[in-house]
Amino acid sequence: MKPAELHAAVFQTTDQAAPDRSGVLFRPAWVAAIVFVAALSLATGLIWRYEKVRLRDAREVASNLVAERAYAMHSSFDRVLSATYALAAMLQQGNGRIPHFEEAAGQLLRYYPGAAALQLAPGGIVRQVVPLQGNEEAIGHDLLNDPQRARAARLSADREQLVLAGPFQLLQGGLGAAGRLPVFLDDGQGQRTFWGLAIVLIAFPEALAPARLAELVEQGYAYELSCTPPGSDQKQVIAASSGAQLFKPVERVLQLPNATWTLRLAPEAGWNDLPGLYWKAALGLLFSALLAWQAALQARLFGRTRAHERTLEQRVGQRTADLQRFAEVVAHHLREPARLVASYASRLNGQLTGRLDDDEVRLSLDFIGQQARRLQDLLRDVERYLAADQARGTIAPCDVELALQSLLASLTDRLADAKASVTVLGTLPAAMIDPPRLLELFRIALDNALLHAHGEQPLRIDIAGEQLGRVVRYRISDNGPGIEEIYRERVFNVFERLSSTGRGTGIGLAILRRIAESVAGRVWLDEAPGGGCRVLIELPAAGQTEPARHGRDDLCQAARAK
Amino acid sequence: MTSKQENSFPFVILLAEDEPADAHLVSLALRENRIATELQHVLDGREALEYLRREGRRFATAVRPDLILLDLNMPRMNGREFLAAIKSDPALCDIPVVVLSTSEVDRDVRDSYRLGAAGYITKPLDIGEFVVEIRQLSQYWLSLVRLPENR
Numbered sequence A: 001m002k003p004a005e006l007h008a009a010v011f012q013t014t015d016q017a018a019p020d021r022s023g024v025l026f027r028p029a030w031v032a033a034i035v036f037v038a039a040l041s042l043a044t045g046l047i048w049r050y051e052k053v054r055l056r057d058a059r060e061v062a063s064n065l066v067a068e069r070a071y072a073m074h075s076s077f078d079r080v081l082s083a084t085y086a087l088a089a090m091l092q093q094g095n096g097r098i099p100h101f102e103e104a105a106g107q108l109l110r111y112y113p114g115a116a117a118l119q120l121a122p123g124g125i126v127r128q129v130v131p132l133q134g135n136e137e138a139i140g141h142d143l144l145n146d147p148q149r150a151r152a153a154r155l156s157a158d159r160e161q162l163v164l165a166g167p168f169q170l171l172q173g174g175l176g177a178a179g180r181l182p183v184f185l186d187d188g189q190g191q192r193t194f195w196g197l198a199i200v201l202i203a204f205p206e207a208l209a210p211a212r213l214a215e216l217v218e219q220g221y222a223y224e225l226s227c228t229p230p231g232s233d234q235k236q237v238i239a240a241s242s243g244a245q246l247f248k249p250v251e252r253v254l255q256l257p258n259a260t261w262t263l264r265l266a267p268e269a270g271w272n273d274l275p276g277l278y279w280k281a282a283l284g285l286l287f288s289a290l291l292a293w294q295a296a297l298q299a300r301l302f303g304r305t306r307a308h309e310r311t312l313e314q315r316v317g318q319r320t321a322d323l324q325r326f327a328e329v330v331a332h333h334l335r336e337p338a339r340l341v342a343s344y345a346s347r348l349n350g351q352l353t354g355r356l357d358d359d360e361v362r363l364s365l366d367f368i369g370q371q372a373r374r375l376q377d378l379l380r381d382v383e384r385y386l387a388a389d390q391a392r393g394t395i396a397p398c399d400v401e402l403a404l405q406s407l408l409a410s411l412t413d414r415l416a417d418a419k420a421s422v423t424v425l426g427t428l429p430a431a432m433i434d435p436p437r438l439l440e441l442f443r444i445a446l447d448n449a450l451l452h453a454h455g456e457q458p459l460r461i462d463i464a465g466e467q468l469g470r471v472v473r474y475r476i477s478d479n480g481p482g483i484e485e486i487y488r489e490r491v492f493n494v495f496e497r498l499s500s501t502g503r504g505t506g507i508g509l510a511i512l513r514r515i516a517e518s519v520a521g522r523v524w525l526d527e528a529p530g531g532g533c534r535v536l537i538e539l540p541a542a543g544q545t546e547p548a549r550h551g552r553d554d555l556c557q558a559a560r561a562k
Numbered sequence B: 001m002t003s004k005q006e007n008s009f010p011f012v013i014l015l016a017e018d019e020p021a022d023a024h025l026v027s028l029a030l031r032e033n034r035i036a037t038e039l040q041h042v043l044d045g046r047e048a049l050e051y052l053r054r055e056g057r058r059f060a061t062a063v064r065p066d067l068i069l070l071d072l073n074m075p076r077m078n079g080r081e082f083l084a085a086i087k088s089d090p091a092l093c094d095i096p097v098v099v100l101s102t103s104e105v106d107r108d109v110r111d112s113y114r115l116g117a118a119g120y121i122t123k124p125l126d127i128g129e130f131v132v133e134i135r136q137l138s139q140y141w142l143s144l145v146r147l148p149e150n151r
Helices: A003-010 A028-081 A083-093 A101-111 A150-159 A206-211 A213-218 A274-352 A359-387 A400-410 A412-417 A435-451 A508-518 A552-561 B020-032 B045-052 B079-087 B106-114 B127-144
Strands: A115-122 A128-130 A163-169 A175-186 A192-203 A221-227 A236-240 A250-256 A259-267 A396-398 A420-425 A431-433 A459-468 A471-478 A522-527 A533-540 B011-016 B037-042 B067-070 B097-101 B119-122
Touching: A028 A083, A028 A192, A028 A206, A028 A213, A028 A221, A028 A250, A028 A259, A028 A274, A083 A101, A083 A115, A083 A175, A083 A192, A101 A115, A101 A128, A163 A259, A192 A206, A213 A221, A274 A359, A359 A508, A359 B020, A400 A412, A400 A420, A400 A435, A412 A420, A420 A435, A431 A435, A431 A533, A435 A459, A435 A471, A435 A508, A435 A533, A508 A522, A508 A533, B011 B020, B011 B045, B020 B037, B020 B127, B037 B045, B045 B067, B045 B079, B067 B079, B079 B097, B079 B106, B097 B106, B106 B119, B119 B127
Parallel strands: A420 A459, B011 B037, B011 B067, B067 B097, B097 B119
Antiparallel strands: A115 A128, A115 A192, A163 A175, A175 A192, A221 A236, A221 A259, A250 A259, A396 A431, A459 A471, A471 A533, A522 A533
16 A cells, blocks of 8 residues: 555545534524523612611601601690699689789790690680780680580599690680699698689690691601590691602601600602612623523633543544554554565574574674564554553453453462562452453563562562552552662653563553553552562452453453454 | 773773763774774763763763764753753763764754854764764764863
8 A cells, every 4th residue: 555545544534524523512692591580689689688778777867857856746745734833823812813914924925935825714614815916816725615625624623633725716816725724722721623724725826836847858767746635545746748648658746745746757659769770780680681691602612622531632633543544554464574584684694503603693683583574573562552441341340350360360470480478468450441451461560570570589470469449559569679769760761671681571561550540540660679660550349239240261361362 | 090001092982872872873983984983872961971970980080071962852851951051060061972872953053052052963874974973073073172181
């Protein structure tokens, strides 16, 4: 075959494009969808948490505000109502009369800005009012017998304590409330007699001024001040920013004399910040979408990289196979002329025996024969090396002890010639490999010991093995001169020899390593305890549960085959 | 130390070659060219270094060579490693080393010169050509070129 034909035969499949089966495993759309959902969930969670905190803060602010305003209102009422005590003191002083009441009351009104009017009601009937103007209607009003006022008025008299009545429609117009204090006079004999009522009228909304309710509206709040009259379930609204019902308001209760008022507050627009929420939701969506887009890009890139890697792997595999095939073909083709040279050199040597007296010619002939045989050996070893990574049978649990027995049986003569003894220490665990190559591993290791033997003392070879988790390790030690540390890695190179005089081409350990590595094992050298060489072979362990499948027959057959 | 004048041969060549057939060819070529040399033969780079450094009893009286002929592929220490070792040794670095190799690979030629080889010769198939090459080589290195006095 011409070189061009050979090349064509070897590389014929190289340039065929490998079909692209990638892109199915990694779907960017799926990745994007998953990332989008995850990011959206995260964003929703964050927004929800933020809203919760914001709502709590807003309610706290409103709560503080309503407490502050209720307190101001309460203080103002206390102050206004206390005007009745001043009137009572003056009545007791004047024994039921206040001289110049108009004048005195006018002065008092200046000190109590929340008070709309002061009244005296001896026997419960309003007799005097200051200011009179606008309050004329009130004169003569019998409070204890007015169906609307009597209850509160009597309560005040009976309990002998200040009572806030109202709110109610004032006779003089508008909404108001009244603080009524029953006045008792001492008759001089230690008896207290009911004189009547001292009254302060409170007009709304003027009396609510200290609570600055209008400001709340400016701040965006809606408020409502209401009371529930004693004995009634009906809420009565005293003041409110609007007629609308407040949504989940914060409230503060004011305990007034015989009355309970409640100030409620809620944001005019509700507690939810809807525009803000929309913005956040939009941002969350955008963020999730961007992330999903990025993920899709990454997934596509990853998919492409993987596809590219697969294509590359296929190509490298193809090229390697081509090269291997090429080397095999070359070695095979070279063996033929090498064999012929060796044959003819041998024939020539035989023909010239006894006829040749020139040593130089004889030496040349010897060299030709030697070199032709060496070439054959080298080519045979190249072929062995190339074939070393291919299983010669099923890779299955292999009984190493049986294998070794059959190997030693086939090597009996060689071992006897070298005066070598082989001892197997303990039991050897089973390995996961095909029997022919297992035998070759041990054969090469034993050859290595035989090649480097001293020659002075009998060669002793010890073989031991152990299981280390998922691997088994075999140690083949000899008592030879050992291998210097600097050469222990180098001797695994192809055709690497440590001596030019020794036998062998220097391929054995390279084959050993190629076999071991092809089954994911490894091989290395170190020093045996006695200073000799130790070959360490690590192979995958046979499964614990699976019984050894290669029996004696397989192994004996494999041993004979070599 | 043995001086050159006392020696029967005026020139000493050290040949580092693991293949006996090749070593025989070199001695044959020198003989056929009637070049008066003493050929010292060692089997690998490590032995060559031991020779040059006169290590061990075998090389205790070794003569410093005028020229070293070096094979590239040898066991233990190959030609490249030997070149690197000798060129980093101040006492030995001025001995010219000529590589005698079968390899026609350009990388081997380049590496050899980079490591300090004085020349690179590809061994021809024809013995007659090889004899001519050895003659030219010897004439150049042993007659024409002046080498430093370092005996």
